[in-house]
Amino acid sequence: MKQIKIFFIIIFLSLIFNFKVFAVDYSKQENWAINSYLQTNADYDVFYIYPTLFKSDKPATFDWSVEKDREKTKNFSNGQTNIFNRKKVRIFAPFVRQADIVSIIGEINSDFATDFDYNKGLTKYGIQDTADALTYYLKHYNNGKPYILFGDSQGSIDLLNAMKKVDLGENFLAAYLIGLPNAKYEKLTFKNIKPAQSRNDLGVIITFNTQNKNVENRHFLTPNAYVINPLNWRTDEKYASRFLNTTSKFYDYKTKKFSRKHFLTGAKVDKKNGILLVNLPENSIYDAHAIMGKGVFHATEVYLFSNAITKNAADRLKAYKELHKSDADKYLNCELGDLVGEDVVRLKNSKFNVDYHSEDFKEEQINNFVQRCLNEGVKTQYQIDCCVRQKMYPEK
Numbered sequence: 307m308k309q310i311k312i313f314f315i316i317i318f319l320s321l322i323f324n325f326k327v328f329a330v331d332y333s334k335q336e337n338w339a340i341n342s343y344l345q346t347n348a349d350y351d352v353f354y355i356y357p358t359l360f361k362s363d364k365p366a367t368f369d370w371s372v373e374k375d376r377e378k379t380k381n382f383s384n385g386q387t388n389i390f391n392r393k394k395v396r397i398f399a400p401f402v403r404q405a406d407i408v409s410i411i412g413e414i415n416s417d418f419a420t421d422f423d424y425n426k427g428l429t430k431y432g433i434q435d436t437a438d439a440l441t442y443y444l445k446h447y448n449n450g451k452p453y454i455l456f457g458d459s460q461g462s463i464d465l466l467n468a469m470k471k472v473d474l475g476e477n478f479l480a481a482y483l484i485g486l487p488n489a490k491y492e493k494l495t496f497k498n499i500k501p502a503q504s505r506n507d508l509g510v511i512i513t514f515n516t517q518n519k520n521v522e523n524r525h526f527l528t529p530n531a532y533v534i535n536p537l538n539w540r541t542d543e544k545y546a547s548r549f550l551n552t553t554s555k556f557y558d559y560k561t562k563k564f565s566r567k568h569f570l571t572g573a574k575v576d577k578k579n580g581i582l583l584v585n586l587p588e589n590s591i592y593d594a595h596a597i598m599g600k601g602v603f604h605a606t607e608v609y610l611f612s613n614a615i616t617k618n619a620a621d622r623l624k625a626y627k628e629l630h631k632s633d634a635d636k637y638l639n640c641e642l643g644d645l646v647g648e649d650v651v652r653l654k655n656s657k658f659n660v661d662y663h664s665e666d667f668k669e670e671q672i673n674n675f676v677q678r679c680l681n682e683g684v685k686t687q688y689q690i691d692c693c694v695r696q697k698m699y700p701e702k
Contacts, residue, residue, distance in 0.1 A: 330435050332400060332442040337370075339383040342396035343447045350479065350623050351453035352390055353443055354399040355436055355461035356383050357485070358407050367403035367431050376401075385557035386458060388564070389612035390619070398447060400439035402464060403431040410460050417488045418528070424467055432460065437468035444475060450678035452626050454619050455481035458608055462486040462513065470496055477681065478509055479622045482615060485604050486513040489531045489580070501532045505539035505618060506625035512536075512618075514582040516573070516610060521588070521601035531580030536614040537573050548572040553613040556606070570610065584610070630682055658690045664698055672698075 330337050339356070342348070359379055360368055370376045383399045390397070405413065405428040413429055416422035425433060440455075455478075457465040462483035469481060480502065483489075494501045494511045502510035514533050515526040537546035554567040576583045586592045588601035598604045608615070660676050667675075672694070679693035 330401075330403075330438060332439045333446075337439075338398070338400050339370075339380045340387065340397045340399040341447075342392075342398065345396045347394075348396040348451070349394045350619070351396045351398060351443075351448060351451050352387060352456050352619075353440060353453060354383060354387050354397060354455075355402060355432075355457040355464045356386070356399065356404075357457075357459035357461050358404060358410050360404075360406055361408065362406040365409050365428055366406045367428065368401075368406075369403075370401040381559055381562065385559060385562075386608055387456070388557065389555050389608065390616050396451075398439075398443050400435065400443075402435035402439065404460050404464065405429050405432065410463075414487050414525075421488075424463055429460070429463060429467075432464045433467040433471075436464040437471040440468055440472050444472070448475075448477070449674050450477055450681045452477045452479050452623055452681065454479045454622070455483070457481075457483050457486075459485045459604065466493070466511070469499065474499075474509075477626075479619070479626055480508065481511045482619070483511055483513045484608050484615075485515055485526075487515070487526055488528050489513045489515070489533070490528065491532050494532055501541075502534055502539070503541060506621050508622060508626055508629070514607070515580070516582045516584055516603040516607040517579075518584055518586055518588060518593075518601040518603075522599050525599065526581065526602065526604060528580035529578060533575045533577070533580055533582055535573050535575050535582060536611040536618065539618065541575060543575050543577060545574040546572050551611065551614060554610050555612040556609045573611075582607075586610075627683070658684075658687050660690065660694075662694055667698060 332338070335341060340354070342351075356379060359382055360375055368375065368379075370379060379401065387397045387399065404410070409428045413422055413424060413427045416427075417424070424430065455465050455469070457463075462485055465481060466483055466486060481499075491501060494513070498509055500510055502512045512534055514536060515528075517526065521527075532541070534541050535544075535546050537550040538544060540546075548569045548571050551570055551572065552568060554570045556565050556567065557563075558565065571584045571586050574583045575581075584603065586603065589596045592606055592610070593599075593601060593603050594605035596602070603610060662672050662676070664672065675694050675697035676690070678697060679690050682693065684690040684693050
């Protein structure tokens with residue numbers, strides 16, 4: 307009888323607080339705001355999680371079956387990810403059950419006060435969804451392609467915590483966790499992940515919180531927190547001129563169009579306060595008319611440094627390719643055996659014949675082997691044949 311009472315108490319609390327405990331099925335396209343898996347010829351992938359986009363009069367998690375909220379999130383996700391060249395980058399943006407604005411602010415305040423564990427709050431649902439979607443993406447869509455993680459505000463919180471649950475693989479370039487609150491060094495260092503220290507180190511986390519000197523709401527100040535300057539990619543206090551900030555690309559969510567500002571602002575790391583300091587007016591379009599407080603650029607910092615972010619992703623991709631450019635040299639001598647055979651796998655726009663067959667592997671597995679070999683920079687038909695053979699049978 308006691309167990310039955312406990313069961314109904316749990317059900318009652320779930321209904322009151324809108325706590326959804328089911329796992330999201332990310333094999334269904336309806337659970338993705340953006341999914342570019344059909345796109346070909348992309349240089350790298352972007353896995354993106356959006357910031358807090360809804361409010362509620364009670365603790366609640368985001369429900370994308372509500373049409374207006376679903377469309378708002380798709381629009382916002384397209385706005386932020388369109389800072390990238392969508393012809394050269396694939397975007398993957400899952401819907402996740404984020405906490406409402408009041409709940410997340412409460413949890414952030416608790417984090418500043420006591421180093422709150424987000425996995426124990428309402429945020430845990432968004433974190434788990436992010437981890438599940440990332441796992442699905444890596445298994446079914448990535449195919450060995452270099453990729454970055456990209457989040458803003460609560461999206462950055464979700465990604466940081468999900469990264470600790472998921473094997474990111476050797477093709478992970480960097481995580482751009484913009485507007486991550488309370489970004490202490492020890493929180494950003496785990497497994498083989500560490501905070502970025504330069505413009506092209508790999509397997510790293512990048513974050514900053516942008517404010518001006520007249521800031522009134524000190525909500526995002528974390529003394530001696532990790533900050534990297536997106537204009538010079540330094541963690542010291544050397545000022546970076548506005549002439550390094552070539553283009554700031556702003557998105558209008560009503561017209562769905564971009565406007566551009568050139569050389570808008572320079573920036574400097576303020577170590578004492580743990581912020582990125584800029585010289586921009588408060589209570590203006592740049593701090594979204596003080597939506598987070600005067601002089602707090604939390605709502606617009608993705609756009610303030612949009613070109614710097616996308617250019618840096620390209621720099622880290624270049625560093626990754628340099629690191630792996632010699633990988634194909636090991637595929638210069640092998641026994642091909644019966645590798646080349648009936649038409650099982652065919653990559654579009656490939657300069658190689660990649661029609662491979664093996665009774666030991668499914669088509670999806672062989673396709674993954676082929677993509678990994680292409681990412682390693684094979685230059686000849688013989689190299690890709692040897693490479694796929696070695697992926698299939700590494701012991702031979």
